């Protein structure tokens with residue numbers, strides 16, 4: 001049942017029973033199943049083809065069984081295609097991230113393996129179309145027309161995968177040219193060693209995006225620490241928090257007020273520190289690792305932004321300004 005890491009039966013069943021209103025749910029389910037299957041293996045072109053083929057077949061056989069009135073096969077297949085596109089787009093992004101590492105380490109763009117990796121990226125949209133249309137042909141019967149229609153439309157519109165591949169290639173090329181100008185290039189042997197692990201690296205990137213990486217105890221910021229410097233904390237706030245809580249902490253598009261006098265009078269310094277470290281991931285606030293992508297707050301920045309929050313406290317009659325004592 002779990003051939004190539006995909007629960008085909010579940011997909012078939014979903015497509016067989018889907019009603020017209022469930023389009024978005026179908027797209028998401030396909031995207032998740034495709035992504036999950038890709039995460040389980042090395043991201044070579046052959047493996048990507050295998051996953052796309054299996055998903056196309058499952059969607060086709062489900063769509064062929066669908067008896068829900070007012071559902072046309074083309075609409076279902078279109079969702080299947082869109083779901084695969086969304087997943088493949090992430091695979092392309094993972095490829096870009098991996099290639100970017102190589103370029104920044106000085107692997108030259110005309111290195112043989114680099115060339116073929118770039119060529120694979122470039123032809124990702126073609127791989128997508130050819131694999132789906134071949135698998136769809138196999139489905140045959142009544143779905144032939146609808147599949148042709150979907151593929152035709154998408155060829156004209158262009159896929160997200162294709163667009164992402166194109167911008168990735170452009171970015172990599174200009175990055176490589178900059179590296180060349182700076183005279184960075186690594187020896188052939190180390191380049192070779194890097195490129196040998198390309199497929200594994202790409203799947204590693206995709207896996208990491210899929211799961212939050214485990215936190216090593218050594219990387220955790222200290223639970224308690226003296227308050228830092230409020231004026232430096234102001235800058236940390238502006239960079240890491242203002243986007244959600246507004247420039248002065250009075251509330252913003254994605255978070256409520258954090259400098260509200262009553263709120264600050266109620267919570268202790270340690271509570272503020274704990275919140276900055278742990279976030280409110282239940283409510284959409286990231287933890288200390290997530291405020292700026294790839295750049296966790298340092299222990300110093302945490303202490304500083306907490307100092308800034310504390311400095312926003314206003315005296316409340318009958319109560320010490322700092323809640324530490326309470």
Ligand code: HEC
Pocket residue numbers: 237240241242243244245254255256257258272275276280283284285286291305309
């Ligand atoms: C992606 C948006 C986002 C970012 C970035 C963000 N927050 Fe929040 N924050 C939230 C949301 C959502 C909540 C929960 C709802 C609320 O209280 O506004 C929250 C809650 C809080 C709370 C109240 C927690 C409680 O339960 O008492 C504090 C304090 C806070 N944030 C401080 C910060 C600080 C300091 C930063 C920067 C280091 C920050 N936030 C960055 C979205 C964000």
